[in-house]
Amino acid sequence: MRRVQTIGEKPYVPIGVSNRHIHLKQEDLEILFGTGYQLTKWKDLQQPGQFAAKETVTIVGNKGELEHVRILGPVRNITQVEISRTDSFKLGVRAPIKESGNIAGTPGILLKGPCGELKITEGVIVAFRHIHVPPHFAEKFQLKDKDLVEVELGDERKTIFKNVLIRVSEKYVLEMHLDTDEANAAGVGNGDLGLIRKG
Amino acid sequence: MRRVQTIGEKPYVPIGVSNRHIHLKQEDLEILFGTGYQLTKWKDLQQPGQFAAKETVTIVGNKGELEHVRILGPVRNITQVEISRTDSFKLGVRAPIKESGNIAGTPGILLKGPCGELKITEGVIVAFRHIHVPPHFAEKFQLKDKDLVEVELGDERKTIFKNVLIRVSEKYVLEMHLDTDEANAAGVGNGDLGLIRKG
Numbered sequence: 001m002r003r004v005q006t007i008g009e010k011p012y013v014p015i016g017v018s019n020r021h022i023h024l025k026q027e028d029l030e031i032l033f034g035t036g037y038q039l040t041k042w043k044d045l046q047q048p049g050q051f052a053a054k055e056t057v058t059i060v061g062n063k064g065e066l067e068h069v070r071i072l073g074p075v076r077n078i079t080q081v082e083i084s085r086t087d088s089f090k091l092g093v094r095a096p097i098k099e100s101g102n103i104a105g106t107p108g109i110l111l112k113g114p115c116g117e118l119k120i121t122e123g124v125i126v127a128f129r130h131i132h133v134p135p136h137f138a139e140k141f142q143l144k145d146k147d148l149v150e151v152e153l154g155d156e157r158k159t160i161f162k163n164v165l166i167r168v169s170e171k172y173v174l175e176m177h178l179d180t181d182e183a184n185a186a187g188v189g190n191g192d193l194g195l196i197r198k199g
Numbered sequence: 200m201r202r203v204q205t206i207g208e209k210p211y212v213p214i215g216v217s218n219r220h221i222h223l224k225q226e227d228l229e230i231l232f233g234t235g236y237q238l239t240k241w242k243d244l245q246q247p248g249q250f251a252a253k254e255t256v257t258i259v260g261n262k263g264e265l266e267h268v269r270i271l272g273p274v275r276n277i278t279q280v281e282i283s284r285t286d287s288f289k290l291g292v293r294a295p296i297k298e299s300g301n302i303a304g305t306p307g308i309l310l311k312g313p314c315g316e317l318k319i320t321e322g323v324i325v326a327f328r329h330i331h332v333p334p335h336f337a338e339k340f341q342l343k344d345k346d347l348v349e350v351e352l353g354d355e356r357k358t359i360f361k362n363v364l365i366r367v368s369e370k371y372v373l374e375m376h377l378d379t380d381e382a383n384a385a386g387v388g389n390g391d392l393g394l395i396r397k398g
Binding site for chain 2: 084085089097156158159160161162163179181185
C-alpha cells in the first residue's frame with residue numbers, strides 16, 4: 001500500500017486529489033442507465049468501501065459541458081455533483097463551497113447517461129476541503145470532529161490552506177481531500193504529505 | 200478605475216487572474232496569421248502597454264488540445280505559452296513552474312492559427328506566482344526585486360501562498376498575478392486583495 005498509516009511524531013496527512021465526480025441515488029442511476037442497473041467497480045478508493053465506477057455521465061451546464069464524469073460508488077441517499085471552481089466557470093453554474101451532503105439550496109444541472117437524461121434541481125457543489133481522520137490519529141493530535149485546521153503542503157508552490165474541515169470516524173482512513181484546483185495550485189498529487197497545524 | 204493604487208498602512212495587493220495565454224514573437228505571429236500580420240487590441244490589461252488581442256490560437260498537446268487561447272500583446276522577443284497545471288494535464292505536457300522569460304529547457308508544443316501551424320521547441324510554462332510592484336510601494340514596505348514573500352488571500356477558502364516572487368519596476372502597476380488554479384483554489388477573482396507578508 002502506497003500510504004503509510006503509521007502515526008509519526010508530527011500530524012502529517014497524505015493527500016488524495018478528487019477530480020470532478022458524481023454520487024447517485026439508485027433511482028437516478030436507473031434513469032441514466034436503465035431499470036435495475038448496478039454500478040460496476042473500476043477501482044477502490046482509499047476510503048474503505050468507496051470505489052470509482054466504470055460508469056461515467058455527461059454534465060451539461062448553460063455555458064458548456066463536461067464529458068466522462070466519473071460516478072463514485074456505492075449509491076447514496078442523495079445525488080451530488082462535485083466539481084472544481086474551474087469546472088463551474090466552464091459549465092456556467094454558480095456552485096457554492098459546501099461540505100459533502102449539505103446540498104440544500106445548491107443549484108441543479110442536467111445529467112446525460114446512455115439510457116436517459118436527468119435534470120437534478122439541486123446538488124452541484126465545490127467540496128469544502130477536508131480531512132478524513134480515524135479516531136486514533138484524532139486522539140494523538142487532539143483533533144475533534146468539525147474542527148477547522150490549516151495544512152501546509154507543496155514545495156515550489158508551497159501553500160497553506162486554512163479552513164480545512166476535520167471529519168473523524170472509525171470508518172475513515174487518514175486522507176486529506178483536495179480538488180484539482182487546490183492540488184494544482186499547490187503543485188501536489190496523490191500520496192504527497194501535508195502537515196496539519198491548528199489554525 | 201476599479202483598483203485603488205493609493206498606498207495604505209498595510210501591504211495589500213490587488214489580484215489579477217491570468218487565464219492561459221500566449222506571447223508571440225513577430226516571426227511566429229506571421230506563421231500563424233500571415234505575412235506582415237499585426238495584432239488587434241481587444242482590451243487593455245492592468246500592466247501599462249499590455250493588452251489582450253482579439254486573436255486566439257489552438258494549442259495541441261499529446262493528450263488533448265485547448266482552443267481559443269488568447270494572445271497577449273504587444274509581440275515580444277520570445278514565444279511563450281503560459282498554462283495552468285490543470286491545462287498541462289489536459290494537454291499532456293510537463294510544463295515546469297517558471298518565471299516569465301525563463302524558458303530554456305522547457306517543453307514545446309504545436310500551435311494552430313488560421314493561416315498556419317507552428318511547432319515550437321520550447322516555451323511552455325506554468326507561471327511562477329509573482330507580484331508586479333512599483334518602486335514607491337516597494338520602498339514603503341521594504342520589498343526588493345526578486346524577494347520571495349507570502350500572501351494571504353481568500354475568505355471561505357482562505358489560503359496563504361508562499362514563494363511569491365516580487366518584481367519591482369517603474370513600468371509596473373501594483374498587481375499579483377495568479378493563474379486560474381491558484382485563484383480558484385483560494386476562491387478569489389480580479390481585484391480581490393491579498394496581504395503581503397515577509398516569508
